[in-house]
Amino acid sequence: MxxxxxxxxxxxxxxxxxxxxxxxxxxxxxxxxxxxxxxxxxxxxxxxxxxxxxxxxxxxxxxxxxxxxxxxxxxxxxxxxxxxxxxxxxxxxxxxxxxxxxxxGRTFAWSQAVTFALTSGGLWLCHAMPKKMTLLLADRFFPGSGAVEIFIIACYAAWLCGLLIDKRTQRKARSYAWAFFSFVFFAQLALGLAGVSTFLMTGALHLPVPALIVAGPLFRGSGFFMLILFSISVLLVGPAWCSHLCYIGAWDDRMGRVRNGKTGRLPAWAPKVRIGLALVVFGLAFSMGLTGVPVAVAGGLAALFGLVGVGIMLFISRKQKMMVHCSAYCPLGVVSNLLGKLSPWRLRFSDTCTKCGACAAVCRYNAISFERLTAGSPSFSCSLCRDCTAVCRHGAAEVRFFGIGAPWVTHLFVVLATSLHAIFLGVARM
Incomplete structure (x- = not known):
């Protein structure tokens, strides 16, 4: 029936x-x-x-x-x-x-069903946009078929939600899903560069450097769509934008996992360097816009900045077995962490913490140390990746919502993060 x-x-x-x-x-x-x-x-x-x-x-x-x-x-x-x-x-x-x-999957069924619904709803809004703003690839190649793509992505989101809630699978699932998102994003960019403009959002190319989400509008004085989308995403899931939705961060994650073993530690001054770089990059973008610096010059500097970041991933993140680019170089990460303070999500360590160090051994954002465990919270660079919650045997590391820690809080966080990931998978392109 x-x-x-x-x-x-x-x-x-x-x-x-x-x-x-x-x-x-x-x-x-x-x-x-x-x-x-x-x-x-x-x-x-x-x-x-x-x-x-x-x-x-x-x-x-x-x-x-x-x-x-x-x-x-x-x-x-x-x-x-x-x-x-x-x-x-x-x-x-x-x-x-x-x-x-x-x-x-009875334990996570409702969370998965809600993820399916939120993903379907978000993508349906994209599907319902005017034809001149066709966002879904299925609609671009086969007009009217967007609902099929929505169903497939929503099923993927529901499946992924279960993996991200389950502590046994959440670490690997997040890393691989994140890498998959980045692959899809850059594969479409590569096809666009090859001349298939259908794979580009607007038909025009832009540098895929995350810092430009903020620096670009500061330079141009216009084009705030990506900045608004980024800000809304951060308000919804906090700094988890950096560990779930950033198309470049997945590269740093992969590089940090090339070698097995305990993650490294950065000097105490390293996080301050990232804050200083953010001030310099965004200040320079704004001043170049005011003084009329040619777009070609600004674009060249942005490309150089991006290439330096890639070099950090290849040579330093691999060696340190951690995400050095994201935790000590990327200016957008600073913005994400700052805006994340406005979101209701926080990672906290409860009184049951034994200071065993298991969480610090898997933290790739340089956010956990003995001092931070004693303080009961990670450092500023925490991205709510939740890798620490997966390895904590005492349940001391947990995501809290307005100070509340409970299983439903974890489910709600994963539902929101997974839904955004799936929606971005369907529409995010250059």
């Missing part, structure tokens, strides 16, 4: 010419053949919401029949029956028997 109920919704949209949404709904019906607990919730939700569609459609059809003087009672009965069928399917999926059948 649930499968047929979702397929009826798919047929409805197919009849009205929305083939992409019809295919996506057919994909949703396929979740009923799995044992995924989050899939059950998604299918039940779709059927419940679909009942409202049948009600509205029924009202519209009845009004048309009444307006032209045709019989409408039988139509009303049929549409009511279809609505009831959809609600019955949703109820059937909510029973204990259905819960027993859809048993895979």
């Amino acid at each position: 649930p499968v047929l109920g979702v397929l009826l919704l798919a047929a409805h949209f197919l009849r009205f010419g929305d083939t992409g949404l019809a295919i996506a709904l057919a994909g949703v019906s396929g979740l009923c053949f799995t044992r995924l607990a989050w899939g059950r919730i998604v299918c039940a939700t779709v059927l419940f919401l679909g009942s409202f569609l049948w009600i509205q459609t029924g009202i519209d059809f009845v009004q048309i029949r009444m307006a032209v003087g045709q019989p409408w009672i039988r139509l009303a009965v049929i549409m009511s029956a279809v609505c009831g069928f959809s609600l019955a399917g949703a109820w059937l999926l909510s029973t204990d028997k259905a819960a027993a059948r859809f048993s895979t």
